[in-house]
Amino acid sequence: MSIDFAAVVGGFVHESAPMRVVFGAGSLDTVPAEVDRLGASRVLLVAGGPEAAYADLLADALGARLAGRFSDVVMHVPVEVARSAADAAATAGADLVVCLGGGSSTGAAKAIALASGLPILAVPTTYAGSEMTTIWGLTENGVKTTGRDPRVQPRVVVYDPELTLSLPVDLSAASGMNAMAHLVEGLYAPGASPITTLVAEEGVRALAAALPEVVANPTDIEARSKALYGAWLAGWTLGVAGMGIHHKICHVVGGNYDLPHAGVHSVVLPYAMAYNSAHASDALSRVQRALAAAGINAPDAATGIWQLEQAIGAPTSLSAVGLAEADIHEAADAVFATPMVNPRPADRGAIEVLLRDAWAGVAPREISLEPSEPTR
Numbered sequence: 603m604s605i606d607f608a609a610v611v612g613g614f615v616h617e618s619a620p621m622r623v624v625f626g627a628g629s630l631d632t633v634p635a636e637v638d639r640l641g642a643s644r645v646l647l648v649a650g651g652p653e654a655a656y657a658d659l660l661a662d663a664l665g666a667r668l669a670g671r672f673s674d675v676v677m678h679v680p681v682e683v684a685r686s687a688a689d690a691a692a693t694a695g696a697d698l699v700v701c702l703g704g705g706s707s708t709g710a711a712k713a714i715a716l717a718s719g720l721p722i723l724a725v726p727t728t729y730a731g732s733e734m735t736t737i738w739g740l741t742e743n744g745v746k747t748t749g750r751d752p753r754v755q756p757r758v759v760v761y762d763p764e765l766t767l768s769l770p771v772d773l774s775a776a777s778g779m780n781a782m783a784h785l786v787e788g789l790y791a792p793g794a795s796p797i798t799t800l801v802a803e804e805g806v807r808a809l810a811a812a813l814p815e816v817v818a819n820p821t822d823i824e825a826r827s828k829a830l831y832g833a834w835l836a837g838w839t840l841g842v843a844g845m846g847i848h849h850k851i852c853h854v855v856g857g858n859y860d861l862p863h864a865g866v867h868s869v870v871l872p873y874a875m876a877y878n879s880a881h882a883s884d885a886l887s888r889v890q891r892a893l894a895a896a897g898i899n900a901p902d903a904a905t906g907i908w909q910l911e912q913a914i915g916a917p918t919s920l921s922a923v924g925l926a927e928a929d930i931h932e933a934a935d936a937v938f939a940t941p942m943v944n945p946r947p948a949d950r951g952a953i954e955v956l957l958r959d960a961w962a963g964v965a966p967r968e969i970s971l972e973p974s975e976p977t978r
């Protein structure tokens with residue numbers, strides 16, 4: 603493979619904050635030492651859902667360092683949850699927040715950091731990738747607001763693939779495709795640089811190879827390690843490179859109609875890629891090449907991602923994840939009204955076609971409508 607110097611010759615800006623990552627089966631055991639290394643002595647442990655069983659083990663290992671626990675984690679962090687999480691940190695006199703779980707636990711920890719400036723040590727148990735970003739999200743009256751703040755980016759992330767062995771197969775597949783979406787959009791996002799491009803392509807290779815193995819044998823620690831490695835690369839890519847129309851659609855449609863986060867990402871990705879296909883050909887040819895390296899040979903990248911989703915049983919239609927057909931028109935209006943930076947300008951008519959295709963789960967196709975409705 604020859605080096606592609608186009609981005610180098612064209613110039614770029616690359617900015618990423620330093621973070622410490624500890625990766626490997628059994629690395630949950632390192633958390634107490636990592637807490638000490640940060641100079642912390644009063645930990646608020648944030649964990650809910652079935653993964654809180656791992657947090658019980660961690661609580662024992664933390665011993666006298668454990669100052670309190672918060673378990674009321676809710677997806678998309680309603681402001682009431684953010685407030686009670688911040689209260690729990692204040693009551694405990696915490697000097698560090700340790701979150702263990704998926705993006706919902708990390709989101710609660712980020713809400714605390716946003717309110718108090720407390721540092722975070724994250725122990726992820728899904729492939730969502732929030733632990734690698736400065737992005738926070740809060741929901742009030744059904745409307746989700748996101749922003750970036752360096753204080754919410756964890757100082758240390760401990761990736762222990764053993765903690766993902768219990769992630770159910772359907773959630774593993776959907777969450778894995780959520781990570782895949784970070785990688786794909788990172789290849790054409792505004793903050794892409796030669797480094798993020800290398801990382802994203804490696805991430806696509808890792809996830810495309812790992813996810814079918816995870817689905818075939820969810821307790822295979824090697825497959826789980828490869829998948830979590832891909833998820834790490836994906837979260838980092840999202841944090842550094844940014845995103846495009848895919849993430850905007852998922853944010854708006856998922857948020858407005860209260861659809862499952864990872865499942866919506868899985869469904870929308872091939873259609874967003876098809877929407878962008880003529881405008882991001884270099885990025886998408888990298889995806890196609892990475893998929894081929896993992897044994898997925900398809901005529902185009904969007905089809906390859908769609909085939910992977912079918913092979914692993916990830917969600918492939920918005921109807922199956924709970925969107926009513928009657929809501930598509932309004933959803934297209936909402937997506938079009940959302941500011942975005944994307945290789946292809948927002949095209950109201952094409953966005954509605956994209957959503958209709960995604961709702962029905964038909965094969966992704968290039969949507970080359972002559973813009974007849976507004977574009978931005």
Ligand code: NAD
Nearest residue numbers: 651652653678704705706727728730732735737765768769
């Ligand atoms: P989640 O954290 O809600 O987890 C999904 C489900 O899986 C939950 O029921 C959870 O209890 C369960 N679970 C998690 N780990 C498990 C395990 N190891 N074993 C068994 N069950 C387990 O969902 P998610 O998809 O991880 O995260 C979604 C949230 O993260 C959304 O709110 C999304 O907006 C946010 N997010 C934020 C960013 C960011 O950069 N800020 C990035 C990605 C996602």
